[in-house]
Amino acid sequence: MAKKSIEARQRKREALVAKHAEKRAALKAAGDYSALDLLPKNASPVRLRNRCQLTGRPRGYMRHFGISRNQFRDMALQGKIPGVTKASW
Structure with a gap:
């Protein structure tokens, strides 16, 4: 943070x-x-400076979601981001 x-x-x-x-x-x-x-x-x-809305992290910011890559991954794995699933093939 x-x-x-x-x-x-x-x-x-x-x-x-x-x-x-x-x-x-x-x-x-x-x-x-x-x-x-x-x-x-x-x-x-x-x-x-673009910063994560949740943690304030300035790096690894994903503009489409407004959060950092770390928070994005955690939320995606918990199913909190609609339409985002873990890839498997």
């Missing part, structure tokens, strides 16, 4: 990105890059 401070920082970044999304889009469309520089660094969506 990720440290709580790392998860809190990520949530703070997500809030800033959502708050400044419209303003960033308008400034980019207008080509006003000097005004874009005045926005907070963490307001840029590039600074977000």
Whole structure:
């Protein structure tokens, strides 16, 4: 599990990105890059990191499910993910 401070920082970044999304889009469309520089660094969506919703793990993230590969495997074996079965041939 990720440290709580790392998860809190990520949530703070997500809030800033959502708050400044419209303003960033308008400034980019207008080509006003000097005004874009005045926005907070963490307001840029590039600074977000995909993390597992359950554990906060940043690596092995499966975008379709929103969880890490480890959690995906555990949940799939327990039958908690509809339509996912263990392959056997």
